[in-house]
Amino acid sequence: MVTSPVSRGALTLLPCLAVLAWASPALGHVEGGQAAGLLSGLSHPVSGFDHILAMVAVGLWGAQLGAPALWLLPVAFPMAMAFGGMLALVGLPLPGVEVGIAASAVVLGAMVLSEARPRLSIALVLVGAFALFHGHAHGTELPGGQSGLAYSIGFVVATGCLHGVGIAIGLLHRWPRGRTALRLAGGLIAASGLLFLWRALS
Amino acid sequence: MKVRILALPVLGVGVLASPAQAHLVTTGLGPFYDGIGHLAVSPTDLLALVALALLAGLGGPSRGRTMVATLPATWLVGGLVGLLATAEILLPLVIAIALLCLGVLVVVDAPVSRSMTMLVAAAAGLLFGGMNGSALAAAGSGPLGLVGIVAGATVGLFLLSAVAASARAPWQRIAMRVAGSWIAAIAILMVGWSFAGQLGLLLQAGQ
Numbered sequence: 171m172v173t174s175p176v177s178r179g180a181l182t183l184l185p186c187l188a189v190l191a192w193a194s195p196a197l198g199h200v201e202g203g204q205a206a207g208l209l210s211g212l213s214h215p216v217s218g219f220d221h222i223l224a225m226v227a228v229g230l231w232g233a234q235l236g237a238p239a240l241w242l243l244p245v246a247f248p249m250a251m252a253f254g255g256m257l258a259l260v261g262l263p264l265p266g267v268e269v270g271i272a273a274s275a276v277v278l279g280a281m282v283l284s285e286a287r288p289r290l291s292i293a294l295v296l297v298g299a300f301a302l303f304h305g306h307a308h309g310t311e312l313p314g315g316q317s318g319l320a321y322s323i324g325f326v327v328a329t330g331c332l333h334g335v336g337i338a339i340g341l342l343h344r345w346p347r348g349r350t351a352l353r354l355a356g357g358l359i360a361a362s363g364l365l366f367l368w369r370a371l372s
Numbered sequence: 373m374k375v376r377i378l379a380l381p382v383l384g385v386g387v388l389a390s391p392a393q394a395h396l397v398t399t400g401l402g403p404f405y406d407g408i409g410h411l412a413v414s415p416t417d418l419l420a421l422v423a424l425a426l427l428a429g430l431g432g433p434s435r436g437r438t439m440v441a442t443l444p445a446t447w448l449v450g451g452l453v454g455l456l457a458t459a460e461i462l463l464p465l466v467i468a469i470a471l472l473c474l475g476v477l478v479v480v481d482a483p484v485s486r487s488m489t490m491l492v493a494a495a496a497g498l499l500f501g502g503m504n505g506s507a508l509a510a511a512g513s514g515p516l517g518l519v520g521i522v523a524g525a526t527v528g529l530f531l532l533s534a535v536a537a538s539a540r541a542p543w544q545r546i547a548m549r550v551a552g553s554w555i556a557a558i559a560i561l562m563v564g565w566s567f568a569g570q571l572g573l574l575l576q577a578g579q
Contacts, residue, residue: 204415241546241550244550244553245553246553248553248554249479249553249556249557251557252556252557252559252560252561252564253560255560255561255564256561256563256564257564258564259561259565259567259568260564260567260568318565318568319415319416319562319565320415322558322561322565323415323419323558325561326554326558326561327554330550330554
């Protein structure tokens with residue numbers, strides 16, 4: 171095949187033009203890493219056993235207490251947790267975060283175990299206080315290059331879903347054997363919390 | 373040889389070119405659909421739409437009608453004003469506070485009057501429309517993109533508020549209020565992201 175200098179030049183330029191065409195795709199939005207941020211946020215709460223136990227315990231306790239605590243506790247928790255996350259983001263320290271998280275599993279598990287029925291305001295304050303620790307510890311663990319907003323969405327949604335799991339399990343409360351099973355689950359959560367507490371203090 | 377010399381800088385430009393900071397999704401179907409795509413990948417816009425739809429739904433069909441009549445018009449007006457902006461207006465803290473207010477209104481199931489619904493919808497429409505308009509202007513897009521965004525927002529609001537308004541069972545209302553708490557929680561974290569690490573810097577400066 172005979173090629174002229176012009177066609178050879180065109181052949182040389184062709185890949186260059188192709189690179190130019192593909193090199194700079196316009197970004198969908200100025201804030202990158204949204205999908206990764208969302209996935210990180212969704213997976214983070216379910217990656218820590220301490221967080222899972224406390225979230226499920228909130229749902230279980232709410233189911234034992236019945237309405238309106240059944241839904242007020244899962245409403246209060248994410249908002250207080252987000253407030254804790256905000257404190258961490260602005261750089262305000264919260265002492266004893268790991269101890270607080272472990273204590274949340276111990277106390278909430280004990281509440282489920284004993285089927286405690288304090289006043290609603292006390293239950294809300296208790297859950298809200300523990301939520302601060304969870305938010306402070308986990309709400310800011312955003313991997314680099316990911317969207318903080320998308321991470322926050324994923325984190326809050328995953329936490330809410332864990333409460334939902336707790337409430338769904340708490341439906342067992344309708345049956346006598348289910349009540350016993352729930353109290354047993356509370357005991358297991360409290361025992362796990364003691365293990366976390368021992369680790370946090372050692 | 374000359375062609376190869378010319379090709380080198382072209383290749384270099386191609387490899388080193390920084391990505392364009394366009395704020396619109398390029399669907400390849402034109403600016404109208406780019407606008408719809410932009411709305412679909414803008415979490416703050418979507419959160420605001422969901423919160424407004426829940427608020428409208430909790431208030432019943434009449435509040436829903438007020439919301440649907442007010443929001444698209446004000447979103448369009450805000451967008452047209454935003455299109456006149458010379459630079460993109462980014463107000464993350466204002467957006468976060470607006471979302472927080474909307475989320476809290478949903479959580480407490482506030483009995484919002486018709487005029488209040490109109491006021492909330494107008495404020496939200498002007499704010500989010502203004503931001504969209506300025507983003508479009510910065511990306512070099514025109515009013516057609518804005519029409520796409522407003523059309524997407526209108527359809528989304530119609531559908532979501534209709535679903536919310538048709539919810540009658542107590543547990544459905546509770547689920548909506550829980551969703552409101554999630555939006556409020558996300559907004560609180562957004563406030564945190566707006567000030568991320570700044571308190572530490574302030575403390576360092578004070579020492």
